[in-house]
Amino acid sequence: MSASIHEADSQTGLPQRPHDGLPRVAGPDSGEVFTPRAAPGDDLPTFSPLYRQIKARLLRALEEGEWKAGAMIPSEGGLARRFMVSQGTVRKAIEELATEHVLVRHQGRGTFVATHHEERAQFRFLRLRKDTGGLPATESRIIECRRCRPPAEVARELRLRAAESAIFIRRLLSVDRAATVLDEIWVPAGLFRGLNIERLEAHHGPLYALFERNFGVTMLRAHERLKAIACPAEQAQWLGLAEGSAVLLVDRVSTTYNDQPVEVRKGYYLTREHHYANELL
Amino acid sequence: MSASIHEADSQTGLPQRPHDGLPRVAGPDSGEVFTPRAAPGDDLPTFSPLYRQIKARLLRALEEGEWKAGAMIPSEGGLARRFMVSQGTVRKAIEELATEHVLVRHQGRGTFVATHHEERAQFRFLRLRKDTGGLPATESRIIECRRCRPPAEVARELRLRAAESAIFIRRLLSVDRAATVLDEIWVPAGLFRGLNIERLEAHHGPLYALFERNFGVTMLRAHERLKAIACPAEQAQWLGLAEGSAVLLVDRVSTTYNDQPVEVRKGYYLTREHHYANELL
DNA sequence: TAGTGGTCTAGACCACGTG
């Protein structure tokens, strides 16, 4: 424990006050701690518990790269001393980050920054499954990778300014040698300088692992919109289908810290021997 | 609260031992408590923490109908006395059940058994969204409801015995007067005695709310498999489509307590102005 | 053996909803 102001208290015979009883407020989870509540009358600053403020500070540290993907973060005790709160409070903050897959806890080993370099993360963002039940072993072939002006809707979803351009990637995923998913991907060119087809082809494993390792961009969440459509001619050709065949279109917007969108993806899924699996809880 | 044998203990002036220090084991979350660890050598009984045993006992009580859907369960303090554990342990058990949407907590009011009679639950099992963004206001029309022998695959998914029959429901969901989803539903006849088209038509609101109120069957989870298919003639007619149009087929198996499957559903989604929304975390 | 996360307890106080 840090030899802090509080330590002095415990040297007196005082009843070891549990905590100082000050209500805490903060903007939407800013880093403020021990801020007294605003005068009664203003409403908006709304109550924010200590552990959420700690969570916000951990997120800020992660976003600023204090700990890289895959690295161990300090122990609960260490963080408790750093933030001047009890271990239990740090624990609750970490627990929320763990359920959001931002951190991963390992009993006896420590707490680590989640990474896409794992089997686990692999199928969190790929819901394709074989109808027979198993997980599909996919093989990726990069078709093209070029700088471009994205379609207006994609630019809006990526929140690009008018002048900004994107990098466009087209790739084909095959399962058991059979073309199954055609992905069309846009990412902001500014965030992925130097991304080209050679680097993509040199990489093996999930695309998000490459994004993470080479560009420091960690995908945390994605929102998907699914439709059944008649496959356009161009995409049908890559999938070896007749134009107009029914395909599953998966429209994805992926986000990193602060819900910042950093990837838009349109996936054309051939669902003859595969399906998109989803669990409703 | 049950005035059980254990109550006597708290009347003695004992130092209220934190806990007895006995390691707890149990089968896969059976109701066993305070069972000492098996001799070192056998491995399988695997450690089960107290709060999971409490969780299992709460689940058993729920399954046995001790508290009906929508009802308030005893307070944390009351449950702690009943189960002879600390409030914090009960709290952790309830927390898990709340994240699984089995229970719902309301600060200042109490903890309640989750129910499908709420706006909240409505769209947890219906992922249909308008392309324009809003939630669709759906209107349901029952097409038919009859007892039948289900297809072999459905019977297997419902774990029906050879002699058991099912009830088949076909209904059409419309959004803004336009047919949008055709649902074909099978449920075990044994669990839904008396379910007929009159009762279905008399009911307004989510189907699962009717299942819950009239038959005591609470849907807790569902697994869905999505495919894009060419719409068969019969279903196309109900949706007002040309045969062979691309439709989204949503294959669902719903389960209640103990992961017991109690409904199989095939939904044919017209995704021209709507889509299936999914969040990847 | 040392260090980490995991469990369990006890008690104080806060925020919320209802009388």
Add this chain to the structure above:
DNA sequence: ACGTGGTCTAGACCACTAT
């Protein structure tokens, strides 16, 4: 004013991993 869940703390011990 009361009862409920929500937060925070402190401390003990258990389980797991690495050295």
